[in-house]
Amino acid sequence: MGASIQINGITHRFSEKGPNVLENLVFDIAPGRSTALIGESGCGKSTLLHMLAGLMLPTEGCVRINGRQVTKPHPEWNMMFQRPGLYPWLNVRQNVALGLQFTGKTAALSHRVEEMLALVGLSDKGSSRPQDLSGGQQQRVALARSLAVEPEVILLDEPFSALDAFTRRNLQIEVRHIAREKNITLVLVTHDIDEALTMGDSVVVMGRNPGSFQSVMEIELAYPRSPIDPAFALLRDELMTRFKHSVEGYTPARQACLASVSDPTNNIKTPAHERLQECKETRRSAPLPINR
Amino acid sequence: MSNGISSGAVAIRISTMPWSPLRQQLFGKVAYPLMGLAILLVCWWFGGYLIASNPATQSFAGFAPAQALPEAWRLIVSGTLMGTVLPSLYRIGMGLLWASLVAVPIGILVGASPVLRQITGFPFQLLRMVSPLAWMPIAVLAFATWDGAIIFLIFMAALWPILFSTAFAVQRIDPMYFKVARNFGASPLACLRRLVLPAVAPDILAGFRLALGIAWVVLVPAEYLGVTSGLGYAINDARDILAYDLLAALVLIIGIIGYLLDSIIVVLIRYLGWQNSA
Numbered sequence: 001m002g003a004s005i006q007i008n009g010i011t012h013r014f015s016e017k018g019p020n021v022l023e024n025l026v027f028d029i030a031p032g033r034s035t036a037l038i039g040e041s042g043c044g045k046s047t048l049l050h051m052l053a054g055l056m057l058p059t060e061g062c063v064r065i066n067g068r069q070v071t072k073p074h075p076e077w078n079m080m081f082q083r084p085g086l087y088p089w090l091n092v093r094q095n096v097a098l099g100l101q102f103t104g105k106t107a108a109l110s111h112r113v114e115e116m117l118a119l120v121g122l123s124d125k126g127s128s129r130p131q132d133l134s135g136g137q138q139q140r141v142a143l144a145r146s147l148a149v150e151p152e153v154i155l156l157d158e159p160f161s162a163l164d165a166f167t168r169r170n171l172q173i174e175v176r177h178i179a180r181e182k183n184i185t186l187v188l189v190t191h192d193i194d195e196a197l198t199m200g201d202s203v204v205v206m207g208r209n210p211g212s213f214q215s216v217m218e219i220e221l222a223y224p225r226s227p228i229d230p231a232f233a234l235l236r237d238e239l240m241t242r243f244k245h246s247v248e249g250y251t252p253a254r255q256a257c258l259a260s261v262s263d264p265t266n267n268i269k270t271p272a273h274e275r276l277q278e279c280k281e282t283r284r285s286a287p288l289p290i291n292r
Numbered sequence: 293m294s295n296g297i298s299s300g301a302v303a304i305r306i307s308t309m310p311w312s313p314l315r316q317q318l319f320g321k322v323a324y325p326l327m328g329l330a331i332l333l334v335c336w337w338f339g340g341y342l343i344a345s346n347p348a349t350q351s352f353a354g355f356a357p358a359q360a361l362p363e364a365w366r367l368i369v370s371g372t373l374m375g376t377v378l379p380s381l382y383r384i385g386m387g388l389l390w391a392s393l394v395a396v397p398i399g400i401l402v403g404a405s406p407v408l409r410q411i412t413g414f415p416f417q418l419l420r421m422v423s424p425l426a427w428m429p430i431a432v433l434a435f436a437t438w439d440g441a442i443i444f445l446i447f448m449a450a451l452w453p454i455l456f457s458t459a460f461a462v463q464r465i466d467p468m469y470f471k472v473a474r475n476f477g478a479s480p481l482a483c484l485r486r487l488v489l490p491a492v493a494p495d496i497l498a499g500f501r502l503a504l505g506i507a508w509v510v511l512v513p514a515e516y517l518g519v520t521s522g523l524g525y526a527i528n529d530a531r532d533i534l535a536y537d538l539l540a541a542l543v544l545i546i547g548i549i550g551y552l553l554d555s556i557i558v559v560l561i562r563y564l565g566w567q568n569s570a
Contacts, residue, residue: 053475055471055474055475072477073474073475073476073477074477075476075477078475078476079475081468081471081472083468085466085468085469085471085472087469087472087486087487087490087491088566089490089491089493089566090490098472098476098486099476101482101486102473102476102477102478102482102486103476103477129566149476
């Protein structure tokens with residue numbers, strides 16, 4: 001069952017007196033929906049995603065997943081990174097089981113692992129070493145590892161950017177399909193407009209200096225989506241226009257109109273300062289298990 | 293014209309034709325090592341010949357292979373070798389065990405904490421540079437038994453290679469692996485068990501191999517200390533009774549055992565080391 005995500009008035013600075021890298025972010029994502037975040041490099045997309053994962057805490061504001069304030073990472077909302085980060089000393093099967101072992105969910109582990117491998121089409125690669133697999137296969141293993149813990153939210157930080165075009169396209173369709181089947185909420189950070197349109201139910205365009213939501217576009221196309229579909233091409237043009245506007249600079253007027261163009265299911269009516277009241281006091285950053 | 297081209301092509305084919313895998317294996321694993329061994333034997337034989345043919349050194353003729361090899365065989369078949377080797381293996385085993393138990397946890401902490409690395413950098417480098425045998429007087433004072441003192445010397449010899457290789461290995465772990473572990477809410481203990489220890493295991497074994505080499509070298513002089521057993525004691529005794537054939541046989545046996553122990557570690561590294569599977 002997918003989870004709802006509330007972004008409540010997030011403002012973030014990397015140092016006490018530093019500039020805001022994210023400012024007054026307010027957004028809601030309904031359970032099972034897929035939201036793509038696009039924007040220029042340095043607009044804070046990945047930073048925001050790390051906050052959704054609990055790998056980083058905002059200076060002000062908070063994230064709530066299913067009403068629970070995110071203060072640390074949790075297997076129910078886990079992240080897929082640009083690099084799959086598979087452990088080379090484990091085989092594929094053991095890598096898929098890793099999340100279950102870290103979370104102590106070891107009951108029916110082998111059955112679950114085989115099920116996930118079958119889901120991502122790697123049943124015959126269970127005994128292989130990750131370094132013997134292609135980039136696409138490695139990302140499939142990472143996907144199986146994420147899915148094995150039965151997450152309600154999967155956060156995707158450009159996980160297909162290092163792959164060739166064909167593999168990338170296949171994985172985009174597969175991940176979206178699996179997430180829809182299992183009703184998992186997806187949040188995707190990408191630089192690729194086609195990827196955003198292929199996977200997102202809505203696309204949020206972010207501006208930079210400071211990072212802010214500039215506009216939200218609903219993508220009402222049937223899945224699986226094809227870039228050669230004329231409707232897809234029209235949406236791409238519209239998104240490109242919005243993206244260009246976001247690059248031209250931060251416009252308070254656009255920020256203000258966000259609520260009105262926002263996803264109807266999000267129902268954002270409250271301003272950032274009111275949403276801030278929904279946040280409990282949190283630490284500014286969570287420590288790494290080993291201080292590196 | 294066409295003949296010229298075809299003969300050239302044949303010449304290229306012959307010159308670039310790869311060796312068959314079997315032939316490569318035969319030379320790489322059997323013929324070349326045997327060749328090296330033969331060269332060593334010839335050098336040994338020639339050295340023995342020079343010693344035996346010089347009236348000034350004639351009394352050391354027992355060093356030659358013709359005398360030493362039968363003596364080595366006599367040691368093996370009479371069973372005296374086991375009585376000599378086992379105490380040495382016990383001491384080296386205990387020294388390495390203690391060194392591993394101390395070096396691995398400290399190495400992990402030093403590798404994981406930049407502050408600890410700064411604090412320990414100078415003292416550890418300073419202590420590392422002290423010859424293990426320089427601790428001999430302190431070992432004799434500090435330990436009630438000779439065995440304890442020898443084990444301590446081996447410990448001092450083996451400690452640093454294991455500690456430094458562990459610390460460097462922890463520093464080199466890909467931060468992405470920690471990110472993945474955190475992402476699943478892994479506890480520090482789970483991180484240690486499922487991430488840090490397996491990630492550094494090949495380097496710990498490589499450090500252990502280095503430590504074994506140093507410890508094996510230190511063992512012989514360390515066993516000159518008081519004890520009445522072990523390879524070091526046997527060599528010292530052979531020198532005292534002028535039994536140079538026995539001395540040469542023991543040197544040969546020390547080399548062979550050292551080589552075998554190293555080979556065991558190499559097999560372990562190959563078996564446990566994930567870096568080889570890439």
